[in-house]
Amino acid sequence: MHSDMLLAAADALPLPGRDEVRPDAQVLVGFGVPGELARFAARPDWTVYAPGHAEEARQSVLAATARAERAYIHVSAESNAEPRRGATDGFQLIRDGGAGVVLAVGATLDPVLRATAGLDLAVLYTAVVRPFDEVGLRTAVLAAEHADVVLVEPCPRGTSAHHIAGTLVHVPHRLLALGGPDGLDESELARAVRDFMR
Template identity: 70%
Template sequence: MNSDMLLAAAEALPRSRADVPAAPAAVLVGYGAVDELTRLAADSRWTVHAPGHPDEVRRAIQRAVRRGDRAYVHVSGDSNAEPRGVSEGFELVREGLDGVVAAVGATLDPVLRATSGLDLTVLYAATVRPFDQVGLRTAVLAADHADVVLVEPGQPGLSARHVAETLVHVPHRLLALGGADGLDEAALARAVRDFLR
C-alpha cells in the first residue's frame, strides 16, 4: 500500500481559517472507497477523479477547490511510478493499431507492463467523470480494430455505459476490468490477449 497517495490528499485539502470565507467547493476524498466511487460516478452533478500518482491527487483537489467544483477524489492504495500531465480527459500514452486500452488512475503502470509487446493504443485518464467521449472515439477510429479494454479502479464496468454511448455508431467490442477483479499483471495480460482477435 502506498500511503503517499493519502498524504497527498491530506496536504492538498484547504485548511479552514476563521478570517477567510469558505469556498463553495465540495471536495470529498475517499481512500479505497469503491462503493462511493461507483455511487458518485453515476451522479452527473459530480466531477469524479481517480488520480494515479500523489502529484495528480494534489492537482485534482487544488483544481476542484479553485473552480468551486463538486468533486470526489478516489485515492487508491496503489500509485503509478510517474505522474502524468493530464488534467481531464484521456491522454495518449502509446499508439497502436490492434485496439485501445483505457487505463484509469493507478492501473496505468500494470496496464503498460501487461500490454508491452502488443500493438495497442494505451490511453490514460485521472478523471472518470466527465467521461472523455472525444478522446476515446478518436483513438478507436484510428485503430484497425474497434476493440476496447477498459481498466478502472473499483467495480468492473464503471464506465462501460459511457463507452457504449460514445461508440454507439461504431461496431465495437468491450472488455471491462476493474480493481475488484483482483487481477495481477499476468492475469491482466492473459485477459487482454484472450480478448483480442
C-alpha cells in the same frame, strides 16, 4: 494504512482563513473503497477523480477547488511509478497502437503497460472517472484499425462501460471491461487482453 496519495490530497485541501476558499467548491476524499467510487461515478452532478500517483492526487484537489467543483477524489495505497502531467484533463495517449485501445484509469496504468507490452495497442490514461472524455475515446478508437476497447478502472467491473457504449453508439465495437482487483493483477490483465484481442 499509510498512503502517499492520501497525504498529498489532504495537504492540498485549502484551509479556511489561510487559503482562498471557493465557497461553492465541495471536495470529498475517499480512501480505498471501490464501491464508494462507483457510487459517486453514478451521480451526474459530481466530478470524480481516481489519481494514480500522489502528485496527481494533489493536482486533483487543486483542480477541483479552482473550478469550484463538487468533487469526489478516490485515493488508494496503489500507485503508478510516476505522475502524468495533464492527468486531470481527460484521456491522454501514453502509447501508440493500431489493433485496439486500452483505457487505463488511475493506478491501473503501470500494470496495463506491463501487461500489454509488445502488443499493438494504443494506451490512453486519465485520472478522471467523471466526466467521461467522449472526444478522447472516440478519437483514439477511430484512429485504430479495430474498434476493440479494453477498459481497466479501479472501480467495480463495468462502472464506465455504459459511457463507452454511448460514446461509440454509431461505431461497431467490442468492449472488455475490467475493474477492481483484476484491474491491478498484471498476469490476469495480460491473459484477459490477449484472449480478447483478435
